[in-house]
Amino acid sequence: MSTAFPRALIVGASSGIGATLALKLAGTGAKVAAVARRQAELDALAAQSAGRVLPYAGDVLDYAATPALFDRIVDDLGGLDLFIYNAGVMPPVEESEYNFDKDRQMIEVNFLAAVQWSNLAAAHFEAARAGVLCGVSSVAGERGRRGSPVYTASKAGLTAYFEAMRNRLTRYGVRVVTIKPGPVETPMTAGLKLPLMITADQAANEIVSALEGGATEAFVPGIWRPIMFVVRNVPSFVFTKTNI
Amino acid sequence: MPPRPLAQSPRKVFDGFGFCQRSVSAFVQPRSVEDVAAVLSRASEEGVRLGMRGSGRSYGDAALNGGGLILDMRHMGRVLSWDAERGVIEAEPGLTIRELWTRTLADGWWPPVVSGTAWPTLGGCVAMNIHGKNHFRMGGISDHVLELDLITPGGEHVTLSPTRDPELFFAVLGGFGMLGVVTRIKLQLKRVYSGRLKVQQFHTPTLQSQLERFEQHTQDSDYLVSWVDCITSGAGLGRAQIHRATYLHEGEDPDGVAMLSPAKQDLPGHIMGVPKSIVPKLLKLFSFNLGMQAVNLVKYAASVVGSTKPYLQGHAAFHFLLDYVPEFRQSYAPGGFIQYQPFVPKEAALPVLTEILRRSQRAGIVSYLGVLKRYRPDRVLLPHALDGYSLAMDFPVTAANKADLWRLCGELSDVVTEAGGRFYPAKDSVLRPQDVQRAWGQDRLSRFAALRRRADPRGVLRTEWAERVGLDVFDR
Structure with a gap:
């Protein structure tokens, strides 16, 4: 079986979209390095993929360990064609709650660690004049929302960072892809009632299509693109009156 | 808090001036002799391979060290002394040729040897023993260096000149940064009567x-x-x-x-x-x-x-x-x-x-x-x-x-x-490797290897160029 990405690395791959993506890419024939904290879940993916998913236990917040882990993975894979940053957290934040502990965790996992990992991959791809750098952001990054101020801020930051990476790296033959999923049924959204919810399997299929099809920005599913066009253009004085 | 390991220093994509060779390296930017000494000592302890870089004007991979650490010398570019009577300048290695002549020309002194671009640093000029359009009369820049301070990865701080350890002096000049870090260069300039x-x-x-x-x-x-x-x-x-x-x-x-x-x-x-x-x-x-x-x-x-x-x-x-x-x-x-x-x-x-x-x-x-x-x-x-x-x-x-x-x-x-x-x-x-061996001959290369064993016993200094041409592989 031929694959567009013989050597892939997914950070945040033990469950949800990341795990499903890892299995799908492995199914196309790719060797997929999967990074997450939970060794048992990664081992299960390795078993399910007949060893094509390679488990690397690691915490994205262990900033000191990340460069060496990245180098080891690239060595083990014999290079890198595709990098996906998919790690993300969205702890429940109540109305009127201002919780710096949760805020810090979201900024660190969703944004700061994404920057560290993606910088490493970006430098590798820039030097190689090839590669696909992909970040899983969110439709939540399109506007600041009252229900999840820092989650939306972390995703807005991630979207802007990936846009900047695209502007920096396109000239070197590196494709930078921003994925903006709407709600997806994963452990992160368990128990939440959200509109237009899709399964992780559907989301992973659409992401693989976007990666293989040459996209640089993909709403998942595509219906979010026109919805977000409208939402982005709602004037602030109207937005303040909504419950979005 | 202990200092961050050198391998975890920020990274950058470096290229040669011809930009067909490039690689990712961690890099540090020393600002003083003490910084250089500390980096060399830590690189030796931490098993990190170190390559020097100035303005990156070498065309190929002579200032590249992919996967290792780049010692970016551009922040050590001070003029330490200038004697306008005798035309003698002492400077740190990050000073560029341009910065050199803009300091000295008004006093009637021009660098005796310059390359076709004014951007190289003096450290790079010395490491490569640059030549100009006047080599047939004035030789390379090595012919005008009066003195050098060198710190070796082995921890030696030495002052070299044509009469002080000449063997090491004439190997550091044109030694492409493989024998230590030059931290001071004393150079004789050429008197000129017109701009x-x-x-x-x-x-x-x-x-x-x-x-x-x-x-x-x-x-x-x-x-x-x-x-x-x-x-x-x-x-x-x-x-x-x-x-x-x-x-x-x-x-x-x-x-x-x-x-x-x-x-x-x-x-x-x-x-x-x-x-x-x-x-x-x-x-x-x-x-x-x-x-x-x-x-x-x-x-x-x-x-x-x-x-x-x-x-x-x-x-x-x-x-x-x-x-x-x-x-x-x-x-x-x-x-x-x-x-x-x-x-x-x-x-x-x-x-x-x-x-x-x-x-x-x-x-x-x-x-x-x-x-x-x-x-x-x-x-x-x-x-x-x-x-x-x-x-x-x-x-x-x-x-x-x-x-x-x-x-x-x-x-x-x-x-x-x-x-x-x-x-x-x-x-x-x-x-x-065979080109370099034929060009310089075994005798010169063996003498250079012996000096490297003395200056850099643990093999800290490395560039992609040295590795490519086989200088990195010698009997330790």
């Missing part, structure tokens, strides 16, 4: 006549350089435009003293009427063999019809051809370019340079820019110069020509080493 040179241009219709004119003028010129048309074959093979220049004596130039002001040394904003900023884009339009043939033809024709009457030109304008067009290298985008610069003994110059031009034309890989210069023998342990000539050739690199270009350069290197020729690490992208 200008007397320049004369003329053309020579063949390679043979070009070499004859060079030999004629080595006695009465301070600088000699020619642009060689590497594309034209047949009777016009190796035809050229020669520029010779001489210093002006005291009182010879009525505006000489006024012209010593650095402000008067600005490079022209236009080249043949074209604003400099668009020259790279314009050149890019001609960056194919036929296009460059046309450019070479026009340039040669201009030299034929041009006046041979001497004229006065500022030092900077005469020397820093590469700085005329900022980012001229972008005309070679996206694949970049290499420079291949063999050095050939005088007696073998005509047949070997003829063979080089013919072989490259037969291979269909021609240099868009060829530059010929004259040299004298050099005192350093690993010299590139010899009593003879160098022909520097720029070759564009593309995905389609890369394998053939490297193969051609391998063949040319065989021709060069067969004739007793040598090469210049600052320009190199293509040399193989």
Whole structure:
């Protein structure tokens, strides 16, 4: 079986979209390095993929360990064609709650660690004049929302960072892809009632299509693109009156 | 809190000046001798391989260290002392040639040896033992270095000069940063009485006549350089435009003293009427063999019809051809370019340079820019110069020509080493271990290896160039 990405690395791959993506890419024939904290879940993916998913236990917040882990993975894979940053957290934040502990965790996992990992991959791809750098952001990054101020801020930051990476790296033959999923049924959204919810399997299929099809920005599913066009253009004085 | 391990330092993509070689390295930027000593000691303890870099003007991989640590010396660029009476400057290695002459010219002193660009750092100049268009008279920069301070990875702090540990001194000069970090350079400058040179241009219709004119003028010129048309074959093979220049004596130039002001040394904003900023884009339009043939033809024709009457030109304008067009290298985008610069003994110059031009034309890989210069023998342990000539050739690199270009350069290197020729690490992208072994010979390489074992017992210093040409593999 031929694959567009013989050597892939997914950070945040033990469950949800990341795990499903890892299995799908492995199914196309790719060797997929999967990074997450939970060794048992990664081992299960390795078993399910007949060893094509390679488990690397690691915490994205262990900033000191990340460069060496990245180098080891690239060595083990014999290079890198595709990098996906998919790690993300969205702890429940109540109305009127201002919780710096949760805020810090979201900024660190969703944004700061994404920057560290993606910088490493970006430098590798820039030097190689090839590669696909992909970040899983969110439709939540399109506007600041009252229900999840820092989650939306972390995703807005991630979207802007990936846009900047695209502007920096396109000239070197590196494709930078921003994925903006709407709600997806994963452990992160368990128990939440959200509109237009899709399964992780559907989301992973659409992401693989976007990666293989040459996209640089993909709403998942595509219906979010026109919805977000409208939402982005709602004037602030109207937005303040909504419950979005 | 203990300091961050060196391997976790910020990373950057570094490239060679020809930008066809590049790699990712962690980097640190020392600001003092103490910083350098600390980094060397920690690199040794942490098992990190360290390569030095200044302005990154080496064309290939001589200032690259992919996967290791780059010691970026640009933040150690202070002038430590300047004696305007004797023309002696002491400076840190990150000082650029430009910063050097802008400090000294008004006092009537010019660097005795400068490269074709003013951006290299003194550390890089010393490590590569740079030459200018006057090597046949003034030698390399090594001939004008009075003293060096060196810190070795082994922890030694030494002051070197032609009389203090001369063996190590003449190995550090032109030792491409493999023996330690130079932290202070004391340099003797050249007295000048005008901010200008007397320049004369003329053309020579063949390679043979070009070499004859060079030999004629080595006695009465301070600088000699020619642009060689590497594309034209047949009777016009190796035809050229020669520029010779001489210093002006005291009182010879009525505006000489006024012209010593650095402000008067600005490079022209236009080249043949074209604003400099668009020259790279314009050149890019001609960056194919036929296009460059046309450019070479026009340039040669201009030299034929041009006046041979001497004229006065500022030092900077005469020397820093590469700085005329900022980012001229972008005309070679996206694949970049290499420079291949063999050095050939005088007696073998005509047949070997003829063979080089013919072989490259037969291979269909021609240099868009060829530059010929004259040299004298050099005192350093690993010299590139010899009593003879160098022909520097720029070759564009593309995905389609890369394998053939490297193969051609391998063949040319065989021709060069067969004739007793040598090469210049600052320009190199293509040399193989056997080329370096033949060029320098086992005796010189063994002496260099012994000095490395003394200075760097744990093998901390490394560049991609040293590794590629096999210098990194020796009996420890």
